[in-house]
Amino acid sequence: MKCKLCPLFLLLLILCCNVFAQEKKDSVTKTATTTSANADTSVVSSEKTVFSIIFGKYPKHREGVYITHGGDGPLLSFASMKNNGEHLRNIPRFTMFLNVGSNFNKDxxxxFGVFTGINLKNIGLISKPADSLKLKQRVYTLGVPLGIKVGDLSSGSLFFFAGGEIDMAINYKEKQFVDGDKVHKFNEWFSDRTPLLMPSLFAGFRFNPGFGLKVQYYPQNFFNKDFKTKDKDGNSVYPYKNLEANLMFVTFSYNFSGIDYFKVKRKRHYMKMKSGKAEFEVNY
Known part of the structure; x- marks a missing residue:
């Protein structure tokens, strides 16, 4: 009986092996077909327009240090002058050139924010020691301000500023007029006729798109009383020994770049939807 069942058992074993081999082959073929289809789908997907949704939050203020360029434009100077304790007649001085600079800002x-920088200014005064004599005296200075800003700094619509500045006098120039005719002029680099360092205080306001008014006052004497020179006979003279002059100016300040402020949104969050080059934004 057992011998009769052996051929039947062997036939069943062969049939099972054939079925298993066929299923494995079909499985491999199906896997290859699926991989090929996925590759084709990937290619098609890469050619389609990508749609994305982005959620984000706006900063509360402009971050980091940023630079503004400009300076003091038209500048009108006034001076309180005394010679030997007596008032000395002087004339307001108006100039437009050359007043430029750059500021480094941090909000x-x-x-609320602070700023510093470097500014080139043309400051000076006009005096009349006598009816027939007029003197124009000015210095170019390099100044380093340090100040604060209070107001709408995000859009620059209106803010106030105040602080102090140290100016270094780099070029002194003087003109002498007699009866309206210019009779003498000279200029000196790093002259001893004025103090080398000239401290000052300033305050003002600025409004969009970057213009403003500023008042600046120099409490130190404009002239160096210890300055010594020689007269025609070779004698030592101190031309500014008894002269006191305190300078103040008003200027129409400006910024010609950096005034396009980063617009800080009133609504803090945003949702951006992008599809190709098209973009739509919702603030909330």
Missing amino acids: FSRN
Whole structure:
């Protein structure tokens, strides 16, 4: 009986092996077909327009240090002058050139910030020691301000500023007029006729798109009382020994770049939807 069942058992074993081999072959063929289809789908997907949704939050204020360029434009100077304690007649001085500079700004919030920088200014005064004599005296200075800003700093619509500045006198120039005719002029680099360092205080306001008014006052004497020179006979003279002059000016300040402020959104969050080059934004 057992011998009769052996051929039947062997036939069943062969049939099972054939079925298993066929299923494995079909499985491999199916896998290859699926991989090929996925590759084709990937190619098609890469050619389609990608749609994305991005959620984000706006900063509370402009971050980091940023630079503004400009300076003091038209500048009108006034002086309080005394010679031997007596008032000395002087004339307001107006100039437009050359007053330029750059400031480095740091905002700590939407409404408060600080700044420093470097500015080139043309400051001076006009005096009349006598009816027939007029003197124009000016210096070019390089100044380093340090100040604060309070107001709408995010859009620059209106803010106030104040601080102090140290100016270094780099070029002194003097013109003498007699009866309206110019009779003498000279200029000196790093002259001893004025102090080398000239401290000052300033305050003002600025409004969009970057213009403003500023008042600046120099409490130190404009002239160096210890300056010594020689007269025609070779004698030592101190031309500014008894002269006191305190300078103040008003200027129409400006910024010609950096005034396009980063617009800090009133609504803090945003949702951007992009599809190709098209973009749509919702603030909330």
